[in-house]
Amino acid sequence: MARDGVDVLVVGGGATGAGAALDAAARGVRVGLVEQRDYASGTSSRSSKMFHGGLRYLEHLDFGLVREALRERNLMLNTLCPHLVTPVSFIYPLEHRFWERLYVGAGVFLYEILARMASSPLPWHQHLGRRRLRSVAPALDAFGGIRYWDAVVDDARHTMTIARTAAAHGALLANSARVVGAGTNRNGQIEAAHVVDLERGVQITIPTRVIVNATGVWTDDIERLAGEHRVDVRASKGIHLLVPRDRIDAEAGILLRTRVSVLFVIPWGSHWIVGTTDTPWSLSRAHPAASRTDIEYLLRWVNTALRSPIGVSDIVGVYAGLRPLLKGETDETSKLSREHAVHDRGNGMISVAGGKYTTYRVMASDAIDATSPYLGSLPASTTSEIPLIGSTARSEDRLRCRYGTFAGEIEKLSATDPEYARPVVGDAPYLNAELRYAVTHEGALHLDDVLTRRTRLSIETRHRGLDAVKPTARIMGGVLGWDRVTFDREIDHYQARVRAELDSQSQPDDRTADAARMGAPDVRTGINE
């Protein structure tokens, strides 16, 4: 990238940035992407993991937003990456006999009409009476419910797959590469980005005509590199808990109303994901911390609907993420806009912010459309017709759901050595071959990348991935050539991170939780934010 330069440099390797790199590459633009940590290490690995239209936005009469997101959901289910997306049903339990069934039923019906206008492959909703509810979801204490369908995805794996697809179309990608400055010519037009390679500790200059700023909650920082920031992004924290599947007896997910928003219980392999919260956050953006108060809030609300309550001892994993919300006229983050905006500063810096994961592709194509004043007219976006690499029909096979047509590569590796065919730990399904593949094909550089995003050992096991630390380090170190010092440093870092997270989860509020989480340094040296 530094030698020949690019026409567009995308900053940020979340879903939006990876999508922008793919969109540009597919239009024949010479594009690069730099990510300061790991692909999806920001919000894009910490969402509720749903591709959905957002039933609750219908109440705000945001029909356009819901229709657009449903169209994108269906595109992913039908064409772009069916192997990665799981259709799931949710039950809305009813507390009031007549008016609630009528009101919620009408909303769900409208949701499905909007979805069917865009080729929804999912079934129609069902009304459940008391007896039927008891058989579908014995855990629920309600006298009826409405069951409707949406979809779930492993967000970190999906983002990494978009990034790999972008690379397959010619985009140049680098992680551990942090943008620290923007070079401009005499007229103030962007002509380069200054980037620090955090693995080698050297700064390089990448010539570029346009910077696409897709940095989520860091948007204002990158804008400031080119002058006064003009996009105002606020961070809103949302946390999730993982509990074992057998702790909530139900064959479908659950959607509950809270006082300010909604709460989901989402089927996730052998676990449920319970979330989320929605509170303003102004502390560490790299490592947002869940406090004891956040955890108690979720437990309190979910237990209002369950016959047999869940408690702290049922929690296997916890994670927190930050919504990049466009600042509006209200201070309540749950009411800030979920729509996205593209802002062209007029000097080659284009910021794309807000939105939802589900609509990343639309955000990406809008951002690349906005580069044409600098690059000349561009062909229209084609990403609605480009399946992600490995894309194939959905299957019940675990490896095919994760790797699609590349599952054979994991199987081939497993066949070369019985050690590769074994799971890395006894309480999770990930094979040693998958850990190796994460390094050789999926860009993982640190233990944290593999334990937190290529696999989900950090949230799916009670030991939070600690039992997998040494075997994973041995496999990664073997490929990356780690010496003893690096091997020990990686392990120390991961252990310190888990200790700090557990400590933060016992703290009473955001400030004390953040202070506890900040006790563990970032493995990619030199960044605190």
Ligand SMILES: Cc1cc2nc3c(=O)[nH]c(=O)nc-3n(C[C@H](O)[C@H](O)[C@H](O)COP(=O)(O)OP(=O)(O)OC[C@H]3O[C@@H](n4cnc5c(N)ncnc54)[C@H](O)[C@@H]3O)c2cc1C
């Ligand atoms: C709790 C929660 C639940 C959610 N649930 C859903 C859901 O179920 N469905 C849905 O559709 N949406 C959901 N969302 C929203 C969705 O997750 C986000 O809108 C989306 O992930 C944002 O992606 P992004 O690429 O814009 O930002 P990010 O994923 O944050 O990516 C920005 C990237 O920029 C990088 N970066 C920052 N500064 C620099 C720099 N100087 N140099 C290089 N790189 C840099 C960061 O490291 C980061 O990786 C949820 C969000 C939250 C917080």
